[in-house]
Amino acid sequence: MKKIVLAAALAMSFATGALAQQVKVGIAAEAYPPFAAPDASGNWVGWEVDIINAVCKAGAMDCVITPVAWDGIIPSLTSGQIDVIMASMSITDERLKTIDFSDKYYNTPTVIVGAKGVEMAPTAEGLAGKIIGVQASTVHEAYVNKYFAPTAAEVKVYQTQDEANQDLAAGRIDATQADSIALDAFLATDAGKACCELKGAVADDPAILGLGVGAGVRKGDDALKAKLNAAIAAIIADGTYDAITKNYFASSIYGG
Amino acid sequence: MQILGAIQASTLPLLALSPPGWGATLLLGLWNSVQIAFGAFALGLTIGIFGAYGKLYGSPVVKDLLAIYTTIVRAVPELVLILILYFAVTDAVNQVLLSFGHDRIQISGIAAGIAVLGVVQGAYSTEVLRGAILAVPAGQIEAARAMGMPAVLLARRITLPLMMSFAIPGLANLWLVATKDTALLAVVGFAELTQATRQAASTTKAFFTFFAAAGVLYLLLSIVSTLIFSRIEAWARKGQRRMGG
Amino acid sequence: MREFFVPRRIVMLVLGLALVVWCVVALRWDWLANPKYQALILTGIWNTLWLLVVTMVVGMALAIPLGFAQAVGPWYLAAPARIFCGIIRGTPLLLQLWLLYYGIGSLFPSVPWIRDSALWPILRQAWPYAVVALSLSVAGYEGEVMRGAFKGVPHGQLEAAKAMGMPRFTIFRRIWLPQALHRVLPTLGGETVLQMKATPLVATITVVDIYAVSSRVRQDTFIVYEPLLLLAVVYMVIAGLIVLLFHWLERRVPTRSA
Numbered sequence: 001m002k003k004i005v006l007a008a009a010l011a012m013s014f015a016t017g018a019l020a021q022q023v024k025v026g027i028a029a030e031a032y033p034p035f036a037a038p039d040a041s042g043n044w045v046g047w048e049v050d051i052i053n054a055v056c057k058a059g060a061m062d063c064v065i066t067p068v069a070w071d072g073i074i075p076s077l078t079s080g081q082i083d084v085i086m087a088s089m090s091i092t093d094e095r096l097k098t099i100d101f102s103d104k105y106y107n108t109p110t111v112i113v114g115a116k117g118v119e120m121a122p123t124a125e126g127l128a129g130k131i132i133g134v135q136a137s138t139v140h141e142a143y144v145n146k147y148f149a150p151t152a153a154e155v156k157v158y159q160t161q162d163e164a165n166q167d168l169a170a171g172r173i174d175a176t177q178a179d180s181i182a183l184d185a186f187l188a189t190d191a192g193k194a195c196c197e198l199k200g201a202v203a204d205d206p207a208i209l210g211l212g213v214g215a216g217v218r219k220g221d222d223a224l225k226a227k228l229n230a231a232i233a234a235i236i237a238d239g240t241y242d243a244i245t246k247n248y249f250a251s252s253i254y255g256g
Numbered sequence: 257m258q259i260l261g262a263i264q265a266s267t268l269p270l271l272a273l274s275p276p277g278w279g280a281t282l283l284l285g286l287w288n289s290v291q292i293a294f295g296a297f298a299l300g301l302t303i304g305i306f307g308a309y310g311k312l313y314g315s316p317v318v319k320d321l322l323a324i325y326t327t328i329v330r331a332v333p334e335l336v337l338i339l340i341l342y343f344a345v346t347d348a349v350n351q352v353l354l355s356f357g358h359d360r361i362q363i364s365g366i367a368a369g370i371a372v373l374g375v376v377q378g379a380y381s382t383e384v385l386r387g388a389i390l391a392v393p394a395g396q397i398e399a400a401r402a403m404g405m406p407a408v409l410l411a412r413r414i415t416l417p418l419m420m421s422f423a424i425p426g427l428a429n430l431w432l433v434a435t436k437d438t439a440l441l442a443v444v445g446f447a448e449l450t451q452a453t454r455q456a457a458s459t460t461k462a463f464f465t466f467f468a469a470a471g472v473l474y475l476l477l478s479i480v481s482t483l484i485f486s487r488i489e490a491w492a493r494k495g496q497r498r499m500g501g
Numbered sequence: 502m503r504e505f506f507v508p509r510r511i512v513m514l515v516l517g518l519a520l521v522v523w524c525v526v527a528l529r530w531d532w533l534a535n536p537k538y539q540a541l542i543l544t545g546i547w548n549t550l551w552l553l554v555v556t557m558v559v560g561m562a563l564a565i566p567l568g569f570a571q572a573v574g575p576w577y578l579a580a581p582a583r584i585f586c587g588i589i590r591g592t593p594l595l596l597q598l599w600l601l602y603y604g605i606g607s608l609f610p611s612v613p614w615i616r617d618s619a620l621w622p623i624l625r626q627a628w629p630y631a632v633v634a635l636s637l638s639v640a641g642y643e644g645e646v647m648r649g650a651f652k653g654v655p656h657g658q659l660e661a662a663k664a665m666g667m668p669r670f671t672i673f674r675r676i677w678l679p680q681a682l683h684r685v686l687p688t689l690g691g692e693t694v695l696q697m698k699a700t701p702l703v704a705t706i707t708v709v710d711i712y713a714v715s716s717r718v719r720q721d722t723f724i725v726y727e728p729l730l731l732l733a734v735v736y737m738v739i740a741g742l743i744v745l746l747f748h749w750l751e752r753r754v755p756t757r758s759a
Contacts (some may be wrong), residue, residue, distance in 0.1 A: 029447070031459050072445070094723070100753060131705075159705060163458070166458070167460075171625055331737045332736050336701065336729060369508070440593075450595055464607075479591065
């Protein structure tokens, strides 16, 4: 009995006393190379992870990187399990209704990658009759649903971009739409090289595709937002941003 | 099949314990799963003991409330309950804290997992323990009452020990359910075994190898648990006449 | 009925109704008016229901030989059946599903003759994997239940049939199987509810069931709790219908207790 009571007490005292200035930075718990992916020892590595660390250092914040399911990342922010989202989340009007964003820290074009040898183009006519895979709750899902769904054979929704890539390689879908950097990384892998090729960039629609990627914060958390903005500006100004980018990419991904 | 075998055999070194192998990450995931399963099982048992007593001897209102609780939990998929509880409970706790002028608290993933699965387990524990208490011969309880034993002492010395032997098969089953339900926390991104496996598989593309390896780990956990529970059952039945069968 | 409506229950009902009214008024339900979501919700419910029915039927059909082999079969049939049930019951269904879909399914296209076969248009979809995984799960759990049920049929019945000169297969078909099924019928309703609770896992492999639809609404609109509440209500209604159906079935089956 004593053991049961002890365990129950343990379970009930589920609040871990956290330091007041500690900032929980939520990243998506799924591999999204080259931005963030776990290595074999379970540590998260990638361009975005390096940027998070640099931003936290510049802003003198005590950050804890907290992986959260992408699917529930906004509810996790609003319900207070994390304080910031830095998970390649684009700043869109739809999201701004629910949460707030810092200034952007990168912006890359959106592309379609499809099966090799199959004729298609990144337009509604070019994807007619095709099965398109997208990651759930992304700008790409919204875009595909608006522009391609009426003519496509089917739009399949995945929890992670990685699973969509996997199914593209397995021939279960004909094409996927995502950020150009993430898909470039996929095309550079053996599986990507074997199966697929770039079909081109989709026409921009800033209302859906957003104005670049920013750090998401709770509405009203203006102090934190100001701190993040200052820190992002600081790492761009002092060259840290470019130094990190050079480790991963040939050219800047800050975008216009 | 030869091709399949060749593809997958080359991925076996990925299971090594030290990087570049993912073995240690998987084992850490398993440890997280066991911790959550144990916490949830214990919390569920605590809820179950109170729930069973409430259902048997509580006031009519308590009985009705418990009936609502067990009915809802048993009719709604765990996945849905986990999402509702995971977001709603942390949100509610923080809203209350904020309205009293406190700061937000961070609820750790393990604690949230334990709380959520514990509430689910509690409903099933309530039913298992209620059945077990009912199976305790009424004469034993009446005899203790006739001796003037206080209610709490009676529960501790007579009802609970006697019902344990009836409850253990059901509880063993619940423990196995708890270990398997921890996999559902993968959907909220918690780094238990299934999520760790999924990350390893998607990074290395060796899907089959990793999911099969995780399956073996779960299976080992279930076999070890079954052995332990049959020991406990034998111990709990000590001194009891063997039932005909 | 009169016993049900005692004062405390009326108070609880009023409180419950107040909660429902509060939910309707205070929460956001405007998305329900969107015809796009209405159509999706119907599709989702339909997919959940047919998955449930098909996998229960297929699973039970597999469970009968599995249970029979374990109960009375020779060791070379009993042992594999027991191992199969142990594996299914010892590992999470979510993992089994992912092993099938992402593990085995992703190996198929590397085999040319599978990719070129007529089956490929089916194999590239998600639902066959969902059906297989859910059916095997039923087979594993119910195989264990059927084992007990076959063993529980009184020996006298079988001996009497044998003494009457009934052929072995007829004994199985007319005596053994019906009596075993009769024994599991009271538990079958509960098992069907458990199976219903397992169906939302298929949403993780892109099958559009009611759970996937609710996620879609959640993701499109950023409304968190309302789609989940609707989901809980839908599942509770389905569970209620299952329980009622099996009550009705049980009453239709004549019981002759010895």
